[in-house]
Amino acid sequence: MREYAFELAMCAAVEADSDGLVARQLGSHTRIVDVVEVRRGPEFSARADITAEAIPDLAIESDVGVGRARYWKEAFDAPADRAESAVDRAVDIGFFAAERRNCRRYVRQTARYPDWFGSLRAFENKPDLGRPGDLQLQLRKDVSLGLFDEVVLVTESYVTGAHLNRIPEAVGVWRFFPEEGRFEVVREATPLSTDDPGIAVLDESPARVDVEPVTADEKARYRRRIAERAYGKGWRPDALPACERAEASGPAFHPDDALPYCAWKGRFVDPARECGADCGGYDPADPPEADVEAARARHSSWDPDPDGRDRRQVGLDRFAEE
Template sequence: MYPGDAEFGFELLVCRWAETSWPPGSTRESAVVVSRQLGTKRRRWDTVVLECDPDGLAARRQFGERELDSDLLHVVRHAPAEWEWYRNALPHPGYPWRYVRAAVHRAADRGVVEKRRQGNRIEIRRIAPYPDWLRRIVAIENKPDLDASAARALAGQLEHDVEAALADEVWVATEATGSRIEPALLEDLPVDVGIVTLSFDADAGAVVPIENDSVGTVEWYPSEVTPPDASGDEERRRRRLELAERAYGRGWRSYHETMRPDCRHFELRRFGRALVPHCAANGRSQTAAECAGSCPEFEPEPPAWRSRGWPIEGGPGKGIKRLLRRRRERVRERETVRD
């Protein structure tokens, strides 16, 4: 079981499972960062797992907790060790230099590079080398009820993922049925895509083991779809770093940014090892689409709630945001000190 009757609740629990138990069926050798609803203009993935070098992930923290967008990455990755005019230091971006100049100012304001003015020129210097922190990207599509029609609709998207090879592995996560042969194995999915079945129980305080004391059962192992020439493909590396930066900055607990935690009915409920949103007005876990300003049950927090300093400064909505942010930061810190 999972909270609510939509894929959103299942998706949040898959993210928490991946955060604690990735990779399925084997020992973790990399640090893990999990995010959700990320991708490219053509394709958006439900869950994204970054397998990272622990030392590199720790070094990435020098550049702050916020993501570095494509323009900032261009500046930070190529910033020189010693002072140099930014036009000499950075490779030509393929667009006007005035946009690079604006990115240099933003980077300096963020403290991710240093800048100074020498005459009419702006010189830059790096604060530290940008680390090689990303090892692999794993894309997971979440379909709790993977019936034949859902599989047909999903097959084309998964084939695109395999052919594009932006991710190193592609998986489908579905709810376990307990059958001797899981129905997902009988559906027409690309052979390169892995299948993992999960079962959740809020009363157990964790993901319920399905068999062999495993938190998730791998029904079909994926193929590695990384191209043979990936190490020399700078364009692929750039796109993957941009995706990884978005995942690093947002995580999977950022659902509060598209929902309304400032509503008096918005709550967080514990479901196993995850905290998931709950609507007190409807008495159930809501979806991100339902929890919006257009919801007929929406009621702003009373002003008196927001003016009290203790125990939740700014009201419950602010407290929820701080709690989710602290949990995300705690996971980052744990991953960088993992043995």
């Protein structure tokens, strides 16, 4: 579980130095990225005013606009069940407003979808470079595809020239010292061409590399999906351990940071995998009081209760499901 504790501490350090948002474990085109930093774009405040949740991609790409309401089935180029699910979610979070006409549901956007995010930076966490796993292939995928403006490898290990030679040149390399919350830049990341087409590396073997071309438009859609998922998800765990030895933060953090710290282990823990009767220090108790939303709002640009939520609450119970 060392990587989990390392990743939480690293997220806190990135968030403290960012004007945007940080999220963990996000799906990209071909793999799960450890950590993503979404930097603010010119209309970030407009996005924050709409909803605290991730907006469904289908709803954003639909022909539903902010003017005249449209019959929902005519506004989507997707199977009806997927479209209806996107409509339901968009209405629920306040991105769509709904009304009934002749027993049909019509929808419109409550606000224009803004140009809200700037650059995206991906972090691959590998505390111990002596156990690289699929590190090289993962980083090659990121560089070849170019979904992220920058890709950075973060490690606790001392970085040698041999390590650098095995890592794609465009990838930045940072050392992170968790107990200090401090980074040391070993190598700066080279900006990638996110506006150009990319190549997705699907699989690789000594005799064969399977690839797939990805157009610039497809990349733009993937980038928006990643940014939206990051906006809705964040990086803090949803629940803290139900244990007497659990705390809502670590020694170097704010007491209300809503982080799963175990005083018995002396580090952050993964409540879903490390806590319970199998742990030698387990002492059943209610989880520590913590407000994940408040902690995220205190440390980032995310708004847990935007004005858009007020619009959502007005008269929604009038609209029965079709």
